[in-house]
Amino acid sequence: MAEHDKHSSFIKTRQQLITVVVLSLVVSIFGIIMIVNLVTNKPKADPGAMTPEAVAARIQPVGRLEFGAAGPAAGAAQRSGEELVKTVCAGCHTAGVANAPKLGDQAAWAPAIKRGLPEMLKAVIAGKGAMPPRAGAAEATDLELTRAIIHMANQAGGNLKEPAAAPDRGAAKPAAKK
Ligand code: HEC
Incomplete structure (x- = not known):
């Protein structure tokens, strides 16, 4: 022991x-x-992640056409309405993101078409609902935006005429980019 x-x-x-x-x-x-x-204690999902604004921001087009330092040469670089719709607007308007009126959806577009082109242009320039000002295409000229609106409106039963080159402030605002 x-x-x-x-x-x-x-x-x-x-x-x-x-x-x-x-x-x-x-x-x-x-x-x-x-x-x-x-x-x-799993990390909780951000409750703000599914708001229309947040969704629209996440799925906004990755690429944007930027003009060179010289700016658009007096109307030469104007894109057609169809081009702008395909590269910018379709990002939301194809699927109807956040209640965006869908491409070709006559019922969805009817109220806006009824309000008329100037009102639609105002809405696009100022932004409306989840659509950011200038529809997020900061570099787009008023003429380009107008053409894009007309393109979409006419696909959805509208009968708008394309303006020649009148409401084009593009050359006057080369430094609008941040
Ligand atoms: C980030 C998503 C998004 C993009 C990109 C976008 N839109 Fe929209 N757009 C919306 C939404 C959302 C509405 C519905 C707004 C509302 O009524 O609250 C809308 C509404 C509109 C309207 C109807 C406005 C009215 O008077 O009711 C027009 C016209 C329009 N968009 C044009 C365009 C054009 C032209 C482009 C491309 C240059 C574009 N949009 C790109 C989201 C978008």
Whole structure:
């Protein structure tokens, strides 16, 4: 027994044994609580992530046509309505994102067409609902926007005439980009 005593542990009394057992229990319970916390506290989804604005911002077209430093050469670089619709407007108007009137959907376009081209142009320039100002195409001229509106409106039962080159402020606002 003398041999055994030399190697005996520091636990000498019943009380020490109980203390050690209780302490180790407490430590492992804490550990379990922390692990459970870690597993159940999943990062919560941002509640603002599904608002029409946020969705529209995420799916807006990646590429934008930027003119060179010289700016558009007096009307030369004007895109057709169809081009602009394909590259910019379709991003929202094809699928009807955030209640955008869908391409070719006569019922959806009827109220806007009824309000008339000047009102539609105003709405596009100022932005409306989830549509950002200038429909997000900051570099687009008024003429380009007008043509794009006409293109979409006419696809959806409208009968608008394309203007020659009148409402074109493109050359006058070369520094509109940020
Ligand atoms: C970021 C998405 C988005 C893009 C890009 C976009 N639109 Fe829209 N557009 C909308 C939404 C949303 C509405 C509906 C706004 C409302 O009524 O609240 C809308 C409405 C309109 C209307 C109807 C306005 C009215 O008077 O009710 C016109 C016209 C229009 N867009 C033209 C365009 C043109 C032209 C382009 C491309 C140059 C374009 N949009 C690009 C989202 C977009």
